[in-house]
């Protein structure tokens with residue numbers, strides 16, 4: 605006879621609503637509590653443990669995926685864009701899903717399988733998108749009909765305190781999308797000199813008080829995300845509270861970009877793109893801050909001048925006001941696209 609399953613009490617929390625990630629067990633289980641999930645979404649928030657995909661209809665219009673096409677979603681995340689692409693690629697197309705995150709990738713693969721997108725149509729790859737050419741070689745694919753990259757971190761990474769990205773909830777100061785590789789944010793800060801850190805804050809987040817903050821933060825060991833956030837607030841205590849919070853967000857962003865080598869991966873990805881696309885293949889890239897958008901814009905413009913692309917976005921595409929209202933995380937999104945030329949000159 606099997607052992608009886610012990611009864612587990614729900615996490616206790618004070619007040620009417622849970623505040624901490626671990627307490628939001630209903631949000632994190634949309635299959636069991638669909639009404640809670642829907643209520644959080646309707647309030648303009650992202651349910652804990654999920655990610656609301658941004659500019660889905662605009663991306664589908666640009667990539668125009670169709671049955672039989674082969675497409676790569678280079679930033680699989682929670683699979684929101686992937687699900688929309690897979691609907692259009694079914695039944696005879698294929699989607700490759702790349703992500704560096706070894707924790708979320710298997711969860712999303714299982715989620716997509718539960719939605720009916722199994723190995724016959726969807727192939728996950730734990731890979732940096734800088735390595736897209738190697739993924740294509742391993743798969744024996746000469747060129748793709750479509751490529752999507754939705755840059756940065758997912759809401760699951762940002763909101764799960766143990767991943768170390770959260771500015772509000774305490775967690776180990778990690779910030780690695782792949783926690784098995786490289787140095788954590790804590791190690792990075794402890795090793796950095798004031799000069800190097802000032803460069804990172806300026807280059808990665810246009811931080812106006814980069815030198816002062818670098819003097820205050822470099823070489824120190826911060827165990828918890830909230831220890832770093834408090835030190836940033838203390839260093840900028842002369843500023844209004846709202847500006848202090850913006851400073852916290854900029855410093856976290858700059859360190860995250862450095863810890864994950866985000867700009868060097870993006871530069872390699874943009875260089876490889878034309879060779880990964882079939883003639884006439886399309887790419888869409890969604891960015892969330894000026895450092896990313898500048899790189900994408902320049903790469904597409906120079907690719908167009910060199911004849912690698914036959915068309916590129918004249919202007920950046922922005923989310924609708926309605927989307928920004930229903931998902932405030934969409935507000936800073938910028939979408940650019942390019943079409944590979946038929947013959948490379």
Ligand SMILES: C[S@@+](CC[C@H](N)C(=O)[O-])C[C@H]1O[C@@H](n2cnc3c(N)ncnc32)[C@H](O)[C@@H]1O
Pocket residue numbers: 655656657658678679680681682683684685686702703704705708731732733734754755756757758759781869870
């Ligand atoms: C904004 S989220 C993507 C969300 C996704 N479009 C969705 O609908 O759920 C970005 C994802 O890209 C991944 N990522 C970031 N940099 C990467 C890189 N260089 N190579 C591969 N994946 C990366 C992150 O781990 C994260 O899961």
